[in-house]
Amino acid sequence: MFIIALLLVSALYQIDRILPFILAESIKSELSLSDTQIGLMIGPAFALCNALFSLPLARAADRTSPRLVLVGCLVVWSAMTAMGGLATSFVFLAATRFGVALGEAGAIPAGHALIARKIHPDRRGFALALFSMGIPLGTMAGFAAGGVIADGLGWRAALFGAGAAGVVLSIVALLAIGPIPASGPVLASEEPFVRASRRLLSAPAFRWMALAAIGIGFASAPFYAFSAPFLIRNHGFSASQVGLAFGLLQGGMGIVGTLLGGRMFDRAVLRGSGRLLGPPALILIIASITTTLALFVPVGWVSIALLVPGMLSFAFAMPASFGAGHLLAGPGRQALASSLLLISSGLLGPTIGPLFVGVVSDWANEAGVANGLGLGLLIVPIASVLSGLALLVANGRVAAHLRRAEP
Structure with missing residues (x-):
């Protein structure tokens, strides 16, 4: 159940990450955005924000509870994904994508910290593989479901749905991951x-x-x-x-x-x-x-x-x-x-x-x-x-x- 929960988190991580690629044309048309604005929203700005917060959140996962870091990140990026559905301007939409980037910055490191603490080293590669498998699964699901929902209900509904799914999954993950063993020597965590x-x-x-x-x-x-x-x-x-x-x-x-x-x-x-x-x-x-x-x-x-x-x-x-x-x-x-x-x-x-x-x-x-x-x-x-x-x-x-x- 622990690995399944992490797999679902990884898949949703990828879905929320790629949704703007699928919805870009609809968003661009409704909000009258330029290609440059779309590029800024999904490209360098997202990457820079994601990288900026990755190290501090990774350190928090090593020093404190990676379960709480992961669930907290999931709640943040899901809430910001849903808020993107309320956007009426480029600035508001870009702000929500910054929020998604912030939340997702800690997801993979926290997931890896959980696997490192709960899985023995000689089985850790397969556990990491199952966690990583959420990326291709999320890619397939995001393209398929995002496109269908956008065509039938609009791009806002796709963002609302992904955000709601994340809130539900955060509760499931909190319960499924369970107690976390200590990380090892105190010195490593306090450096x-x-x-x-x-x-x-x-x-x-x-x-x-x-x-x-x-x-x-x-x-x-x-x-x-x-x-x-x-x-x-x-x-x-x-x-x-x-x-x-x-x-x-x-x-x-x-x-x-x-x-x-x-x-x-x-x-x-x-x-x-x-x-x-x-x-x-x-x-x-x-x-x-x-x-x-x-x-x-x-x-x-x-x-x-x-x-x-x-x-x-x-x-x-x-x-x-x-x-x-x-x-x-x-x-x-x-x-x-x-x-x-x-x-x-x-x-x-x-x-x-x-x-x-x-x-x-x-x-x-x-x-x-x-x-x-x-x-x-x-x-x-x-x-x-x-x-x-x-x-x-x-x-x-x-x-x-x-x-x-x-x-």
């Missing part, structure tokens, strides 16, 4: 979070993992933002065709990737080899090759098929990355480790990556260069291969670090 962050980042293994996370952010954000427009423009698919094919494949690969990645991480921990990041590194490198081919093949269904390894690679890397980060951080610092990795992947890449693709595409169109969006999307395989190489370096550094930590 100031800035000093604890610097200590963790001073470890070469964690620095390489953070660099890999930055690369994944630069690969995944443009991938999700522009793959559908690329397929529509270059291969003549309709929006519904792309939504069905890409959405189902993304959700399926997300589920397979998180579960398989979690299982493989657990087995690596049980073997005691310490080499935990090799498989996700290899898949990222393979995905960089297939994604490059997908951007230039002339057949639409072949392009979609070649994008599948990329979908798998991002999900597959999550359990191993977070699990290895927790092992490096030690008791009482797991949420901090998760927060630092989330900031690494969720700040620069989502802020700069899609903007870069758009600039390259616009330049190519103005210059009369064909496949401008495909050229811009080359940032995805480049960032993927760099992330894979960084994880290979981190793989050896993590093994060495864990060997030194053995009694």
Whole structure:
């Protein structure tokens, strides 16, 4: 029941995060917003706010009760999602999205802290995978339900419904999670979070993992933002065709990737080899090759098929990355480790990556260069291969670090 509650929280986290993408056209029309305002609402502003509050909330989860932090964050972001349904101006709507970003900033670190306290290390990878599986499930549910509700009842009803669901889920989560064991040594919890962050980042293994996370952010954000427009423009698919094919494949690969990645991480921990990041590194490198081919093949269904390894690679890397980060951080610092990795992947890449693709595409169109969006999307395989190489370096550094930590 504990893991199921966390899975539902993770799914709702993703639903409330992506709803503006689904509802953007309806919101833009009713509130007379520009594309720039829509972009500010769902892009850099959200990412910056989310990153700003991630570390303090992660530290609160490590030092106090992660259950209360998680439930409190859920209530905040759900209430702000529902308030978005009352918006009559850009300023009001943007303020509610800041509130959602604030609440969601503590959700993943608090969830990871709960898993670290309640699940034994040799089963923790699978637990992290189940928690992470809420992201693809939320993506599928958000696109499907959000679109249906928006078409039938309007975008405001979609926001009201998501907010109400969150309030109900907060009560369920509070009861289902139950008592939380202590985090471990008091010293780990009382160390100031800035000093604890610097200590963790001073470890070469964690620095390489953070660099890999930055690369994944630069690969995944443009991938999700522009793959559908690329397929529509270059291969003549309709929006519904792309939504069905890409959405189902993304959700399926997300589920397979998180579960398989979690299982493989657990087995690596049980073997005691310490080499935990090799498989996700290899898949990222393979995905960089297939994604490059997908951007230039002339057949639409072949392009979609070649994008599948990329979908798998991002999900597959999550359990191993977070699990290895927790092992490096030690008791009482797991949420901090998760927060630092989330900031690494969720700040620069989502802020700069899609903007870069758009600039390259616009330049190519103005210059009369064909496949401008495909050229811009080359940032995805480049960032993927760099992330894979960084994880290979981190793989050896993590093994060495864990060997030194053995009694």
